[in-house]
Amino acid sequence: MKPDLSVEIAGLKLKNPVMTASGTFGYGLEYEPFFDIGQLGAIAVKGISLKPRPGNAPPRVIETPAGMLNAIGLQNVGVEAFINEKLPLLNKKGVTVIVNFFGNTDEEYVQLAEKLNGTEGIAALEMNISCPNVKEGGIVFGTDPKVAHDLTKKIKKVTTLPLIVKLSPNVTSIGEMAKSVEDAGADALSMINTITGMSIDIRKRKSKLANMTGGLSGPAIKPVAVRMVWEAAKAVKIPIIGIGGIMSAEDAIEFIIAGASAIQIGTANFINPSIALEIIKGIETFMLEEKIEKISHIIGSLSQ
Amino acid sequence: MMKYSNGKGKIISNREVAPDHYKMEVEAPTTFGEALPGQFVMVKVSDGVVPILRRPFGIFQTNKDRGSFEILYRKVGEGTRLLADIAPGVNLDILGPLGTGFDLDLSGDNPILIAGGVGIAPLYMLAKELVSAGKQVKVLFGSRGKNDLLVVDELKTLGIELLIATEDGSEGFKGYGTGLLEELLERGEEISSVYACGPEPMLEKVDKIAISHNLICQLSLEAIMACGFGVCLGCVVKTCTKDKDREFDYNRVCCEGPVFNAGEVIWDEA
Numbered sequence: 001m002k003p004d005l006s007v008e009i010a011g012l013k014l015k016n017p018v019m020t021a022s023g024t025f026g027y028g029l030e031y032e033p034f035f036d037i038g039q040l041g042a043i044a045v046k047g048i049s050l051k052p053r054p055g056n057a058p059p060r061v062i063e064t065p066a067g068m069l070n071a072i073g074l075q076n077v078g079v080e081a082f083i084n085e086k087l088p089l090l091n092k093k094g095v096t097v098i099v100n101f102f103g104n105t106d107e108e109y110v111q112l113a114e115k116l117n118g119t120e121g122i123a124a125l126e127m128n129i130s131c132p133n134v135k136e137g138g139i140v141f142g143t144d145p146k147v148a149h150d151l152t153k154k155i156k157k158v159t160t161l162p163l164i165v166k167l168s169p170n171v172t173s174i175g176e177m178a179k180s181v182e183d184a185g186a187d188a189l190s191m192i193n194t195i196t197g198m199s200i201d202i203r204k205r206k207s208k209l210a211n212m213t214g215g216l217s218g219p220a221i222k223p224v225a226v227r228m229v230w231e232a233a234k235a236v237k238i239p240i241i242g243i244g245g246i247m248s249a250e251d252a253i254e255f256i257i258a259g260a261s262a263i264q265i266g267t268a269n270f271i272n273p274s275i276a277l278e279i280i281k282g283i284e285t286f287m288l289e290e291k292i293e294k295i296s297h298i299i300g301s302l303s304q
Numbered sequence: 305m306m307k308y309s310n311g312k313g314k315i316i317s318n319r320e321v322a323p324d325h326y327k328m329e330v331e332a333p334t335t336f337g338e339a340l341p342g343q344f345v346m347v348k349v350s351d352g353v354v355p356i357l358r359r360p361f362g363i364f365q366t367n368k369d370r371g372s373f374e375i376l377y378r379k380v381g382e383g384t385r386l387l388a389d390i391a392p393g394v395n396l397d398i399l400g401p402l403g404t405g406f407d408l409d410l411s412g413d414n415p416i417l418i419a420g421g422v423g424i425a426p427l428y429m430l431a432k433e434l435v436s437a438g439k440q441v442k443v444l445f446g447s448r449g450k451n452d453l454l455v456v457d458e459l460k461t462l463g464i465e466l467l468i469a470t471e472d473g474s475e476g477f478k479g480y481g482t483g484l485l486e487e488l489l490e491r492g493e494e495i496s497s498v499y500a501c502g503p504e505p506m507l508e509k510v511d512k513i514a515i516s517h518n519l520i521c522q523l524s525l526e527a528i529m530a531c532g533f534g535v536c537l538g539c540v541v542k543t544c545t546k547d548k549d550r551e552f553d554y555n556r557v558c559c560e561g562p563v564f565n566a567g568e569v570i571w572d573e574a
C-alpha cells in the first residue's frame with residue numbers, strides 16, 4: 001500500500017509535509033529546470049515587503065563549517081511585482097503558495113497582510129518576525145514575546161488566510177515565544193529562522209560579511225532547531241513546521257518525531273536543487289520500511 | 305527555460321599542470337556540449353557537508369567528440385584542495401552550464417583577450433571559438449612569474465598571438481597584463497574589442513582603460529556563490545541602473561553575469 005504523506009496545517013491540506021523555505025527557493029520558478037514544483041507540499045516564497053528592497057552590500061554569503069552565514073538583507077521585488085509578475089506564473093504550476101512577508105513597522109506588516117489577503121492564489125501567509133523594528137530602535141520583533149504577540153494579533157484582525165508565524169531562534173525561551181504567538185491567534189508556527197552569527201578574516205581583521213553579522217543556516221543548526229521544535233511543541237497546540245539544516249529524509253523525520261507536522265528545506269536547495277523531491281521519496285521509503293501508514297501518525301511521537 | 309543539468313559526470317583526468325594549478329576533464333551530460341565561453345559549472349567537491357557549498361569554475365573547454373568538458377583551477381583553499389585529490393573514475397556532482405557567456409558578436413576582427421592567472425580558463429575557450437570564426441586574436445597573459453604561466457603550449461597551438469606579462473619580469477613584458485594593454489593602445493594597434501578575466505583589481509583597471517579609450521569590452525567577474533543559479537541572491541555586484549529612482553542595482557554574478565560589459569560594474573573601495 002502507498003503510504004499516506006498528506007498532512008493538514010492550519011486548515012491547509014498538503015499532499016506531503018515537504019515545503020521549501022523562504023529565501024532559498026526564489027519565487028519557485030527558478031527550480032523548474034530541475035523538477036516539477038507542483039509535487040511539493042507547498043513553497044514559501046522569498047520574503048516580500050511593501051516596497052522593493054535592494055538588499056545589503058556584498059559580500060553577502062560565506063561558508064562556515066557545515067553551514068553558511070547570509071546577510072542578503074531581504075532583497076525582494078516588492079509586493080506589487082510579486083502579485084503581478086510572480087504569483088500568476090506560480091499558480092499556473094498548481095503549487096500551494098505560502099507568502100512569506102515582513103515589515104519594519106507594525107503598519108507595514110498590517111498593510112502587507114491586507115494587500116495579500118485580497119489576492120487570489122495564496123494559500124497561507126508566513127510572517128517573518130526576525131526583522132528590526134525601526135520605530136523601536138531596531139529591536140527585532142521576534143525577540144520580545146509581547147511585541148510578537150501584539151503584532152500577531154493585529155495581523156489576525158486583517159486577514160482570513162491561515163497565518164503561520166515564523167519564529168526567530170535568537171530568544172531566551174522559545175516555548176514562551178511560541179505560546180505568546182499562539183495566544184494571539186497564530187494558526188501555525190514555522191521554526192527556526194537563521195541563528196545570528198559572525199565570521200572574521202583574521203588577516204584583514206574584518207568580518208567576512210559586509211553587514212558584519214549574518215544568519216547561520218544549514219546542518220550546523222539542525223540540533224538547535226530540533227530542540228526548539230520539541231520545546232515549542234510541548235508549549236503549544238497549533239501545528240509546527242520544522243526548519244533548520246534538513247538535508248535528507250532522515251533529518252525531516254527527526255523534526256516530525258520532535259513535533260513538527262511539516263518541514264521546510266532551506267540551504268539544501270542550493271546544494272542539490274532537486275533535494276526536495278528526493279526527500280519526499282525518502283520519507284515514503286522510510287514509511288514503507290517502518291510500516292507507517294500515515295505520516296501524521298508519527299508527529300510528536302518521541303518516546304519519553 | 306534554462307538549459308542546464310544537475311547530475312554526475314565521471315572524472316576522466318585530473319592533473320597538476322603548473323604548481324598548484326590543475327586541469328580536470330569530466331564526462332558531461334549533453335547540455336554541456338552547448339556551453340558558451342564564459343559560462344561556468346558548480347562542482348560539489350565533497351560528499352559530506354564540509355565544505356557544504358558547491359564551488360564555481362569557468363569552463364576551460366568542451367570536447368564535443370568525447371562528450372566531456374574541462375576546467376582549469378588553482379588550489380586556494382579547502383574546496384580546491386579536496387578537488388585536486390579526487391582520482392579519475394570518480395563521479396563528480398556537477399551543475400551547469402550556468403551564467404551568461406561572452407558575447408562573440410561584439411568581437412570585431414581584432415579582439416584582445418586579457419587574462420590574469422587562472423582567469424585564462426574561460427578565455428581559452430573564447431580564444432578557440434574566435435579563431436574558428438576567423439578573427440585575429442591576441443591573448444595578453446599576465447602572471448606573477450614564468451613558473452605561474454598556464455596552458456601556454458595549448459594557447460600557442462590555437463593560432464593566436466600570445467603576449468606575456470610577468471610581474472617579476474621573468475618572461476615577456478615586465479609588469480601587469482594591463483600595462484601591456486596600455487602599451488598596445490599607445491602604439492596605436494588595431495583593437496576591435498577586449499575580453500578580460502582575472503583578479504578584481506585587474507578587471508577594474510581594464511574597465512577604466514576600456515572606458516577611456518571607448519573600447520568594446522566584456523569582463524568576467526567572480527563572487528562567492530551559494531547556489532549559482534539565481535536563488536540565494538548571495539553573489540550580487542553593484543551595477544549602474546537605468547532606473548532614475550535608484551542609484552544602483554544589485555545584479556547576480558551567477559545569472560546576469562559572470563560576464564558584464566565595461567561601464568556596467570560599480571567598483572567599491574573596499
Ligand SMILES: Cc1cc2nc3c(=O)[nH]c(=O)nc-3n(C[C@H](O)[C@H](O)[C@H](O)COP(=O)(O)OP(=O)(O)OC[C@H]3O[C@@H](n4cnc5c(N)ncnc54)[C@H](O)[C@@H]3O)c2cc1C
Pocket residue numbers: 344355359360361362363375376377378379380381382383384385422425426525526527528529562
Ligand atoms: C563564475 C566563477 C568562475 C570561476 N572560475 C574559476 C576557474 O576557472 N578556475 C579557478 O581556479 N577558480 C575559479 N573561480 C574561483 C573559485 O570558485 C574559487 O577559487 C573556489 O571556490 C575557492 O574554493 P576553496 O574552497 O578552495 O577556497 P575557500 O577556502 O573557500 O577560500 C579561499 C579563498 O578563495 C576565495 N573564494 C572562495 N570562494 C570563491 C568564489 N566563489 N569566487 C572567488 N573567490 C572565492 C575566498 O574568499 C578565499 O580568499 C571562479 C569563480 C567564479 C565565481
Ligand SMILES: Cc1cc2nc3c(=O)[nH]c(=O)nc-3n(C[C@H](O)[C@H](O)[C@H](O)COP(=O)(O)O)c2cc1C
Pocket residue numbers: 021022023024046047070072074100128166192193194216217218219221243244245246264265266267268536537538
Ligand atoms: C540565503 C538565505 C535567505 C533567506 N531569506 C529568508 C527570507 O527572506 N525570509 C525568511 O523568513 N527566511 C529566510 N531565510 C531563512 C530560511 O528560510 C530558513 O529558515 C533557514 O535558512 C534555516 O533553514 P536551513 O538550515 O534549512 O537553511 C533565508 C535563508 C538563507 C540561507
Ligand code: FES
Pocket residue numbers: 528529530531532533534535536537538539540556557558559
Ligand atoms: S549564487 Fe545564488 S544567486 Fe547567484
